[in-house]
Amino acid sequence: MKPLTTVQCDCLIAFVFFLALLALGVIFPSLWLMDTLTALFASGLLAMSLHLLVGYTGLVSFGHAAYFAAGGYVFGMVLQANGFVEAAGAWSVPLAILAAFAATGLFALIVGLICARLSEVYFAFLTLAFQMLFVSLIQGLVEFTGGDQGLVGGIPRPVFLGIDLTESWDRYAFCAFLFTAGVLAIRLVTQSSFGYTLRMVRDNERRTAFLGVNTYRVKVVSFTIAGSVASLGGVILAIFTSAAYPEWASWSNSGEAIFMIMLGGLNSFLGPLAGALAMRAINDVTLLYTTHTDLAKGVVILFVVLILKRGILDYAIDLVRNRRAQADNERAKALHRRDGERVDTREDADAAA
Amino acid sequence: MTHKNHTLTRRNFVAAAGAVGFMSLACPSILRAQGATIKVGMPTILSGRVAILGETASVGARMIIDAVNAEGGIDGRQIELVIRDTKGKPDEAARITRELINNDKCELILDAEASGGSFAVHEVMRDTGLYCIHSISEASALTADPANHVHWIFRSGRQGIHDAIAGGLYASGLAKNGVKRWAVCSPDYSYGRDTTAEFREFLSVFAPDVQFVGETWPKAFQPDYTENITNLLNIAPEGLYTCLWGGDLVAFFDQASLYGLFDQFQTVAVNMGDAPVLEAIKNLPAGIHSGNRYHKDVPDTQANEIWNTAFRKSGKLPTNWGWQAYTGAHFVVEALKATKGDTNRDKLADATRGRKIVSPHGVDGTVTMREGDNTLIGYAVGYGKTLSTDPHLTDFQPTPWDVILQHEAEWKERKKYL
Amino acid sequence: MLNFDALSTCLGATSCLVTQVTTGLIIGMLLFLVASGVTLIFGVLKVVNFAHGAFYMIGAYTAYTTYAVVGNYYLAVVAGALSAAVIGVLFESLMIRRVYKENLLMQLLVCYAFVLICDDLVKMIWGAEYLAMGIPAEFRVPPIRFAGGVVPPFYIFLVATSLLVAVLCLLLITYSRFGKIVRAAAANATMVSVLGIRVPLYFAGLFGLGCALAGMAGALAAPRAVADAGHGLVDPD
Known part of the structure; x- marks a missing residue:
């Protein structure tokens, strides 16, 4: 049998991952688990898409929540638009998702074109400024967005392909699908040659430019992809809450996404997801005992930063890798040293960087 | 290369799956039995x-x-x-x-x-x-x-809308005594905007000759109101309406008192009459008009x-x-x-x-x-005046419910809610 | 919202001009105190203290309690500055010192954690409800009318104090032995430590000074604002 290509392999894993999520829903048919996971899908996609910028492109965007919120708002506004559901019928939800994806992509493209020329701190603050602009836009256009009260009145979600998003199981499964698709998209980007160009830009932009790469374009494309994938997170949350709120685009939401990445691990692909999970777990476990969740969060973050000195997943991977390196060492000693066998994985190279 | 990469991904995946497992263990609430309560x-x-x-x-x-x-x-x-x-x-x-x-x-x-x-x-x-x-x-x-x-x-x-009718009616009483030029200073979000609009609507119903000469809209949880205060000083109205509330109202009053704002015009602050606000404002100006919110003497x-x-x-x-x-x-x-x-x-x-x-x-x-x-x-609605000492609210004028209900019905008709 | 008509009318009238200028000064001076603390720390230690707002909050709360107990506003301001300084030194030597060499995001994370912890501790000690200190009795006087404009005496005091502190800080950094050592250490910490000076001690001191400025600003502003937990992180707007 021919060995699978990377792309096929990733797709297969994604498929298995999706099945596992479905199985989880079947094995534990608790509404709480499904709701928690759905909320996690949303914040996970926000963090994972931001990771494409922070971890792979070296762009620290402080305004990523704007694209997340834009996804939710476009999705909701399209479906609430007069006559849309009647006209599109069973296709309204997929069309609305497509619209959210495309519109947010365009929005991110425009912001990216303006911001990508700037370096580090200026980039961070300009993206933040665009986010704040977006928030005031939402709050200003009361007729369309409901202002600070949010997009209320319920988002109509007609049945399509036999999927009824008002049913909790269907909703969970569909959100799991969207989530998996988003994560797979990011995975494919990071594993493509374009993904390696991103890492080069991150590690040494000037040198990359000398190699003839248009780094500006690379950054803009990366920014656009990250923005559109984040919009899927917003769509998930809009499906979940049947509404959209300006708080989704708040600066604290962007900040939280950055903290999730740092907490989970900057150097692992799934780090942000681990971070999102950890944040949620800290929150929920603390709530069993006391309402002081912030205190618990703060202490855990301090532990991670000051003691582990890297994200949780990075730490775990380093631990395993060290152990394996030790085992390798011993084997090598036993067999005498053979040359040229040690293969550094790309992830290794990433971690080293 | 491909193969190695593949295992790593799987490892990441296993880690994530493990974390999900941990979470369901860490939250015994899923397993918590439902009692008879x-x-x-x-x-x-x-x-x-x-x-x-x-x-x-x-x-x-x-x-x-x-x-x-x-x-x-x-x-x-x-x-x-x-x-x-x-x-x-x-x-x-x-x-x-x-x-x-x-x-x-x-x-x-x-x-x-x-x-x-x-x-x-x-x-x-x-x-x-x-x-x-x-x-x-x-x-x-x-x-x-x-x-x-x-x-x-x-x-x-x-x-x-009930408070707005009561407020409009009460303020029209002030208008009869010469308070014709009004300004508003309310929080810039839907509660503030809507409540203020409703008050304006009813003050105009009860006293058609009043004028609204200016407005200023502080943001939610704004730490500094000097800009709004100086704005009001420039407008120099005869009456001020505000539906700021809680800590924002306390901060606004403390800062505005520095400018002697409340000596210059009549103020209707619908949310002033709550005990924590009244007792938090250390130098409460007397004679502010407020709704009753909750008050021990009303009824x-x-x-x-x-x-x-x-x-x-x-x-x-x-x-x-x-x-x-x-x-x-x-x-x-x-x-x-x-x-x-x-x-x-x-x-x-x-x-x-x-x-x-x-x-x-x-x-x-x-x-x-x-x-x-x-x-x-049927709950107590009305307006009174603040006192700087206990009981903090005096001269309370309740608004009769038949009046409120009648105007509410007219309002619903105007809004096409019926 | 821009209102050019109002602007031109205002520019034409002295009364309006006086009021607006003093208003700008008072907001500006308090911001200046906070900002100069951040700059002082960033300039020398090259670390952005994202948790600066927490020290402002600590200053305000300490001032509130001191004022409630002692009844003296000036003492309350001093107490506010001191408490912020002490906690600042602790924060530097226990946490920030370990991430000087790390990247910006790690520093941000430490500050964020500190802010979260501070917010919750404040909530535990003072409760989550807002607290109002009230204008001190000595400043409860009618505003001064000047060229038709209105200026509250309390604000004159605030501006003057802020200015005085700013000048003192400048003198301290420029002429004092402490200032000279700190500036030298900023340029080349290793060389200074070779000269037998305990650089970490000076860095902690400088960090404390920066935090004291924030605490003082919080304490100074306490009478005109309500104190509430949860505003520790520097607001981006």
Whole structure:
């Protein structure tokens, strides 16, 4: 049998991952688990898409929540638009998702074109400024967005392909699908040659430019992809809450996404997801005992930063890798040293960087 | 290369799956058995600048539920109030409410969210179809707008339009004494915008000759009001209307007093009359016109006096939120008594609709859940003047309910709500 | 919202001009105190103290309690500055010192954690409800009318104090032995430590000074604002 290509392999894993999520829903048919996971899908996609910028492109965007919120708002506004559901019928939800994806992509493209020329701190603050602009836009256009009260009145979600998003199981499964698709998209980007160009830009932009790469374009494309994938997170949350709120685009939401990445691990692909999970777990476990969740969060973050000195997943991977390196060492000693066998994985190279 | 890469991904995946497993273990609440108690979920704000809202609302709701439990509960079943902090964010309110229903197995919801969050809770309750009483939100549209009408959802607190009619009527009295040029200074979000617009509408109805000469809109939780204050100094109106509230109102008053603002014109501050605000402002100017919110002398009855004393035993000062949540819990308890503990939403709704209950906060000793739009009427509404010492509010002028109801009906017609 | 008509009318009238200028000064001076603390720390230690707002909050709360107990506003301001300084030194030597060499995001994370912890501790000690200190009795006087404009005496005091502190800080950094050592250490810490000076001690001191400025600003502003937990992180707007 021919060995699978990377792309096929990733797709297969994604498929298995999706099945596992479905199985989880079947094995534990608790509404709480499904709701928690759905909320996690949303914040996970926000963090994972931001990771494409922070971890792979070296762009620290402080305004990523704007694209997340834009996804939710476009999705909701399209479906609430007069006559849309009647006209599109069973296709309204997929069309609305497509619209959210495309519109947010365009929005991110425009912001990216303006911001990508700037370096580090200026980039961070300009993206933040665009986010704040977006928030005031939402709050200003009361007729369309409901202002600070949010997009209320319920988002109509007609049945399509036999999927009824008002049913909790269907909703969970569909959100799991969207989530998996988003994560797979990011995975494919990071594993493509374009993904390696991103890492080069991150590690040494000037040198990359000398190699003839248009780094500006690379950054803009990366920014656009990250923005559109984040919009899927917003769509998930809009499906979940049947509404959209300006708080989704708040600066604290962007900040939280950055903290999730740092907490989970900057150097692992799934780090942000681990971070999102950890944040949620800290929150929920603390709530069993006391309402002081912030205190618990703060202490855990301090532990991670000051003691582990890297994200949780990075730490775990380093631990395993060290152990394996030790085992390798011993084997090598036993067999005498053979040359040229040690293969550094790309992830290794990433971690080293 | 490809192969290596593949294993790594799998390892990442396994780690994530393990973490999911850990989470389900770490949250024993999934496994928590459902008892024989009737669980009432209460999403409210317990942190941030508005924490006092949730804290006093909790006291109010607990007062009545503890009393019922002490008497043996509903048909021997105790009522458990599950209170959760939503941090005042609508999306958090939606999530917490779902969690209260799905995870904590609450069978009905006593919503104690401010206006923004109450709409979020409203959507969740519409979606999940459980019985719900909004106790805090004063946004008129929540129950008056037919688009929001859901027959199993009620409101047990003030409706903005009632206060607006009372305020307009009271301010028109000032206008007769020469206060013709008005300015407004209200918070820049929907509560502030809507409440102010309603006040303006009714002041113009009752005193057509008044003029609105300026407006200034501070942001939510703004730390500095100097800009708004100097703006008002420039406008130099004869009357000022503000619906700032809580900590924002305290900060605004402290800063405005420095400029001697309140010596220069009449001020109507609808939310001034709550005990924590009145007692937090250290140098309260006398003669500010305020709505009653909750006041121990309004209505001036023995029952209200007793309620006031009982509330203060909690260590908190009684607030408008306190009596509203109390009233909400009261309706919940009465409805449960009527259905003998059955939490079926339609049965509870039938037991609530049109019900009149004995209440220390009603003008005639009762309040009624009006049929038709599921909102509360008959509670004490009116305006008075502040005093710098106890009892802090004097010259109280109650607004008769027949006047309120008549103008409310006209307003609904104008809004095409009927 | 821009209102050019109002602007031109205002520019034409002295009364309006006086009021607006003093208003700008008072907001500006308090911001200046906070900002100069951040700059002082960033300039020398090359670390952005994202948790600066927490020290403002600590200053305000300490001032509130001191004022409630002692009844003296000036003492309350001093107490506010001191408490912020002490906690600042602790924060530097226990946490920030370990991430000087790390990247910006790690520093941000430490500050964020500190803010979260501070917010919750404040909530535990003072409760989550807002607290109002009230204008001190000595400043409860009618505003001064000057060229038709209105200026509250309390604000004159605030501006003057802020200016005085700013000048003192400048002198301290420029002329004092402490200032000279700190500046030298900023340029080349190793060389300074070779000269037998305990650089970490000076860095902690400088960090404390920066925090004291924030605490003082919080304490100074306490009478005109309500104190509430949860505003620790520097607001981006």
